[in-house]
Amino acid sequence: MSNALPKIAWIGLGIMGSPMAENLIKAGYQVTGYTLEQAKLDRLAAAGGTPAASIAEAVREADVVITMVPASPQVEAVAYGPEGILANARPGTLLIDMSSITPQTSVDLAKAAGEKGIRVLDAPVSGGEAGAIEAVLSIMVGGERADFDAALPILQALGRTIVLCGPHGSGQTVKAANQLIVAVNIQACAEAVVFLEKSGVDLAAALEVLNGGLAGSTVLTRKKDNFLNRDFRPGFRIDLHHKDMGIVTDAARNVGAALPVGAVVANLVAALRAQGDGGLDHSALLRGVERLSGLKVED
Amino acid sequence: MSNALPKIAWIGLGIMGSPMAENLIKAGYQVTGYTLEQAKLDRLAAAGGTPAASIAEAVREADVVITMVPASPQVEAVAYGPEGILANARPGTLLIDMSSITPQTSVDLAKAAGEKGIRVLDAPVSGGEAGAIEAVLSIMVGGERADFDAALPILQALGRTIVLCGPHGSGQTVKAANQLIVAVNIQACAEAVVFLEKSGVDLAAALEVLNGGLAGSTVLTRKKDNFLNRDFRPGFRIDLHHKDMGIVTDAARNVGAALPVGAVVANLVAALRAQGDGGLDHSALLRGVERLSGLKVED
Numbered sequence: 001m002s003n004a005l006p007k008i009a010w011i012g013l014g015i016m017g018s019p020m021a022e023n024l025i026k027a028g029y030q031v032t033g034y035t036l037e038q039a040k041l042d043r044l045a046a047a048g049g050t051p052a053a054s055i056a057e058a059v060r061e062a063d064v065v066i067t068m069v070p071a072s073p074q075v076e077a078v079a080y081g082p083e084g085i086l087a088n089a090r091p092g093t094l095l096i097d098m099s100s101i102t103p104q105t106s107v108d109l110a111k112a113a114g115e116k117g118i119r120v121l122d123a124p125v126s127g128g129e130a131g132a133i134e135a136v137l138s139i140m141v142g143g144e145r146a147d148f149d150a151a152l153p154i155l156q157a158l159g160r161t162i163v164l165c166g167p168h169g170s171g172q173t174v175k176a177a178n179q180l181i182v183a184v185n186i187q188a189c190a191e192a193v194v195f196l197e198k199s200g201v202d203l204a205a206a207l208e209v210l211n212g213g214l215a216g217s218t219v220l221t222r223k224k225d226n227f228l229n230r231d232f233r234p235g236f237r238i239d240l241h242h243k244d245m246g247i248v249t250d251a252a253r254n255v256g257a258a259l260p261v262g263a264v265v266a267n268l269v270a271a272l273r274a275q276g277d278g279g280l281d282h283s284a285l286l287r288g289v290e291r292l293s294g295l296k297v298e299d
Numbered sequence: 300m301s302n303a304l305p306k307i308a309w310i311g312l313g314i315m316g317s318p319m320a321e322n323l324i325k326a327g328y329q330v331t332g333y334t335l336e337q338a339k340l341d342r343l344a345a346a347g348g349t350p351a352a353s354i355a356e357a358v359r360e361a362d363v364v365i366t367m368v369p370a371s372p373q374v375e376a377v378a379y380g381p382e383g384i385l386a387n388a389r390p391g392t393l394l395i396d397m398s399s400i401t402p403q404t405s406v407d408l409a410k411a412a413g414e415k416g417i418r419v420l421d422a423p424v425s426g427g428e429a430g431a432i433e434a435v436l437s438i439m440v441g442g443e444r445a446d447f448d449a450a451l452p453i454l455q456a457l458g459r460t461i462v463l464c465g466p467h468g469s470g471q472t473v474k475a476a477n478q479l480i481v482a483v484n485i486q487a488c489a490e491a492v493v494f495l496e497k498s499g500v501d502l503a504a505a506l507e508v509l510n511g512g513l514a515g516s517t518v519l520t521r522k523k524d525n526f527l528n529r530d531f532r533p534g535f536r537i538d539l540h541h542k543d544m545g546i547v548t549d550a551a552r553n554v555g556a557a558l559p560v561g562a563v564v565a566n567l568v569a570a571l572r573a574q575g576d577g578g579l580d581h582s583a584l585l586r587g588v589e590r591l592s593g594l595k596v597e598d
Contacts, residue, residue: 188483217516258591292557
């Protein structure tokens with residue numbers, strides 16, 4: 001990289017990727033983008049970016065490649081093979097994978113990329129679509145300190161809390177822990193809500209006083225109205241949280257960490273999906289507790 | 300009650316009761332106290348209160364009686380019988396029970412007291428010894444609105460967030476929900492901590508970034524150092540949380556509310572106690588997860 005801003009290739013322009021790439025353009029970066037959907041490429045062009053016809057074309061001139069795709073198989077699809085990032089990026093390129101995937105996939109990718117002289121950071125995010133648009137994401141990073149330092153100005157155009165958590169895969173591990181805590185805490189609140197309502201308590205008053213004490217949480221703050229109004233429009237879909245509970249369950253098994261409650265909640269998330277609620281916000285865990293408690297739940 | 304401040308009888312001068320009674324004295328109230336321990340009565344006298352030789356003597360001249368004792372059996376012991384509050388307080392007295400007990404005990408007490416013309420509020424608190432000393436407790440109240448309004452100036456000398464949650468027993472129900480959410484959230488954090496450490500992640504960095512996102516909570520803020528330093532000095536003892544998990548489990552069964560995760564956590568709290576950790580802070584749930592994960596846990 002010269003003193004000029006690094007040239008960026010962005011792979012994956014979905015709900016998260018599009019506003020993030022646009023924030024880099026606003027910050028003055030030259031962004032070349034690739035994604036499967038033409039409408040998203042048109043949106044990038046309208047925002048001042050350069051659409052590419054292929055991954056190879058997007059990454060060939062880039063100093064930094066950023067990937068933001070749904071899951072491990074998509075990361076592998078864009079990284080490997082003759083048309084992929086590793087085969088077409090220049091040695092010395094920094095690859096920042098911001099997708100939420102298994103830690104092992106990140107470790108494997110760093111190793112394969114390293115053999116081609118490509119440096120890698122895993123840098124999954126928390127904060128959702130709103131956090132992406134407002135550039136206030138939490139970004140959990142795994143990899144080498146020098147690469148983190150090089151990436152920091154770019155990441156600062158995308159998020160607010162940006163922390164190097166350890167070696168390759170550590171960002172994914174922390175993201176997995178994040179999804180574990182969030183799901184368990186939503187489930188705790190859902191059980192409390194059903195208990196409070198069946199007990200004839202004023203729910204709005206109860207949630208207010210609960211959030212003021214040791215039971216208080218960001219989940220309770222952000223999801224209180226979802227619970228009170230039974231409003232389960234996403235937000236963050238149960239289908240995605242199901243994927244993430246699979247990641248954390250699997251990763252914890254690999255390192256021999258017991259998740260006695262995480263395992264139950266992974267099951268409850270899977271059950272909710274089986275009950276047809278996969279497209280709802282994860283606060284819809286309340287519906288699962290309501291069904292278990294014999295309450296009528298609207299379709 | 301005249302225009303002068305109501306005369307208060309305080310029953311139960313333990314870790315919570317002593318500083319709370321002293322806060323009322325500081326606020327200008329005349330407080331007559333009774334408890335089983337002479338040293339606590341001496342402390343009350345030194346603070347400007349009046350020790351009584353019996354419950355009957357303490358409550359006879361009182362406008363308001365406040366009880367703060369460990370559990371349901373102690374509330375029943377001080378309320379009922381010829382030497383108890385109901386037999387010795389004047390009709391028109393307001394009895395505020397700030398103990399954490401079963402909602403049903405509060406409902407029964409309100410009924411029995413009502414037959415003697417004594418009004419009752421259940422008003423359990425959250426915030427611990429520090430909250431009691433600093434008069435910043437959260438106070439969850441059940442009972443009649445008029446009695447709540449009458450009690451409010453007194454409660455404002457003890458706490459900061461003071462909410463009427465519904466009819467008799469509702470304060471206890473919300474406290475039970477509080478203890479449910481707190482225990483489940485501590486367990487979630489404990490599972491995350493073991494998973495993160497076994498994965499080789501920088502735990503302090505990870506907890507920082509986790510607390511900045513949707514996984515953030517008052518538990519993570521207040522207990523982070525306990526987790527990082529394996530410091531499990533109470534704080535709030537597992538023995539007491541075990542009692543509270545019994546209350547919420549029982550109360551939820553009574554109203555037909557399912558607690559699929561709460562039930563598991565109640566078991567994990569009970570197991571920790573069986574393992575000899577009942578005297579430790581509830582953040583010691585981490586020790587249970589460590590044992591399950593094959594980690595050496597110091598005695």
